[in-house]
Amino acid sequence: MRSVPWDDEFSAGSRKSGKAGPARTDFSVSESEESTSEPAAPAEAPASTAENLSPERWVEDHLDVLMGYALVRVHNREVAEDLVQETLAGAWFARNQFKTRSSERTWLIGILKRKIVDHFRRQWRERPATELSPDPEGDELIAAMFDEKGMWKDHRPQAWEDPGRAMQSREFVDALWRCLGDIPPRLAQVFMLREIERMSGKEVCQELNVRPTNLWQMMHRARLGLRLCLEKAGFGPPSGSSG
Amino acid sequence: MLTCRETTRLASDRLERRLSIREWLDLRTHTLVCPFCRRFTRQVRRMQKFFAMLSRLDDHRLAEIGQQMPADRARMVRSALET
Numbered sequence: 001m002r003s004v005p006w007d008d009e010f011s012a013g014s015r016k017s018g019k020a021g022p023a024r025t026d027f028s029v030s031e032s033e034e035s036t037s038e039p040a041a042p043a044e045a046p047a048s049t050a051e052n053l054s055p056e057r058w059v060e061d062h063l064d065v066l067m068g069y070a071l072v073r074v075h076n077r078e079v080a081e082d083l084v085q086e087t088l089a090g091a092w093f094a095r096n097q098f099k100t101r102s103s104e105r106t107w108l109i110g111i112l113k114r115k116i117v118d119h120f121r122r123q124w125r126e127r128p129a130t131e132l133s134p135d136p137e138g139d140e141l142i143a144a145m146f147d148e149k150g151m152w153k154d155h156r157p158q159a160w161e162d163p164g165r166a167m168q169s170r171e172f173v174d175a176l177w178r179c180l181g182d183i184p185p186r187l188a189q190v191f192m193l194r195e196i197e198r199m200s201g202k203e204v205c206q207e208l209n210v211r212p213t214n215l216w217q218m219m220h221r222a223r224l225g226l227r228l229c230l231e232k233a234g235f236g237p238p239s240g241s242s243g
Numbered sequence: 244m245l246t247c248r249e250t251t252r253l254a255s256d257r258l259e260r261r262l263s264i265r266e267w268l269d270l271r272t273h274t275l276v277c278p279f280c281r282r283f284t285r286q287v288r289r290m291q292k293f294f295a296m297l298s299r300l301d302d303h304r305l306a307e308i309g310q311q312m313p314a315d316r317a318r319m320v321r322s323a324l325e326t
Contacts, residue, residue, distance in 0.1 A: 055324030063317060065302050067309025072297055081316050089323045105302070142248070150246025157282035160289070173300065176293055177308075195294045201259055212260075220255035223287045230290070 055092060062108055063088070069109055073116050073192055075181040083119060087112040113197070117207055120189045124208045135214070137184030138221035145224055155228050158236040175233040183225035190215065191222035245273045247280050254284040258291060 066087060070080035091098075091111050098107055147153050180188045193204045205215055245253070250273040253266055262270065274281040300308075 055321055058324060059317060059321050063320065064306035064309040068300070068305030068307065069309070071308055072300065072305070085316075085320050085323060088320055092324045146246070146248040150248035152247050152279050156279045157286060159282060160286060172293075173296065173304070176297055180294075191294075195291060196298045198295070198298060216256050216259050217252075219259055220252045223255050223290065224251065226290060226294075227283065227286055230293075 058088065058092065062105055065105060066108060066112055069112060070116065072177055073196065074119065075177075075185070075188065079119065083112060083115045087115055117193070117197075120193070121207055121209075123189075124186075124210070135184075135186065135218055135221065138187055138218060141184065141187075141221050141225050145228075155231075157227065158231055160231070160235045161237065175230060175235075179226050179229035179233060182229045183222055187218050187222040187225060190218045191226065194219060245269050247273075247277060250274065250277070250280045251283050254280065254287055257284075258287065 063084065066084045067080060070083050071077065074080050074083065087108060091108055098104065145153060145155055180192065183191075190204060190208070190210075193199045193207070194201065199207070201212065201215055204210075205212055210218075250270060253262060253270045254274075256262060256266075257270070270284070274284055
């Protein structure tokens with residue numbers, strides 16, 4: 001698998017995920033209602049022009065949403081606060097570049113999104129994946145999951161209850177979010193960029209400067225860790241019968 | 244026959260890239276006889292849908308999550324904007 005040329009390695013995967021991408025529709029009905037009920041500009045965000053903007057108003061209108069957006073992705077309150085502060089301050093100074101035809105909040109979230117990716121990239125540059133040990137925390141995770149013969153140890157996958165209606169619940173979202181903080185941070189970052197930010201594998205590799213095989217290995221480990229965490233969080237059988 | 248460890252890797256890789264026919268057959272063969280890897284394969288696909296939800300939280304829910312920002316921090320942001 002590693003001798004295949006770079007672009008080809010990805011074309012299949014990204015085409016596949018691209019197709020599945022925005023149109024992953026096999027969610028429950030009420031959920032698609034939720035996504036149609038959040039069209040571009042939220043009601044409370046004023047259609048502002050550069051003239052009627054005030055910093056006070058900006059913070060009031062957008063701070064909470066931006067914080068929520070960042071927290072879901074970085075799992076660290078201080079980092080999230082820094083990124084949001086940078087975003088608001090940076091955007092405020094550049095507010096004349098804001099085109100009123102797009103929503104102000106969409107514009108801000110676009111800036112924040114870029115700041116989050118940059119934050120990950122900085123972290124990865126400081127501690128790059130080496131050929132010898134690209135992912136020590138992930139090695140531990142694998143060792144906890146499989147014996148030396150490569151068979152499941154203590155954490156064999158259990159049958160999952162169908163979350164069904166629970167998928168709209170606060171608990172469900174909280175569990176997903178908590179589990180992202182439960183696995184090694186680098187695995188969570190890679191997983192987040194792929195599956196929440198919906199970047200292609202190729203983009204993630206370019207942003208974080210990792211090789212495709214490293215990315216796939218980390219995605220495997222992230223999925224093992226997240227799966228176990230979700231099962232413990234109650235996605236599994238009601239009575240915690242293990243084994 | 245693949246080990247469970249190798250099988251779960253292929254189950255994950257299938258969401259990242261196109262598997263070769265050989266890999267696909269190996270995955271099928273193992274999951275046919277191993278209920279745990281069969282579950283894993285199904286569950287990672289479902290997880291993909293679950294986590295996609297986090298990218299589509301509406302503004303209201305995001306604001307709820309973000310609301311616990313300490314007041315002094317909010318004040319700092321304001322003053323940063325005003326200068």
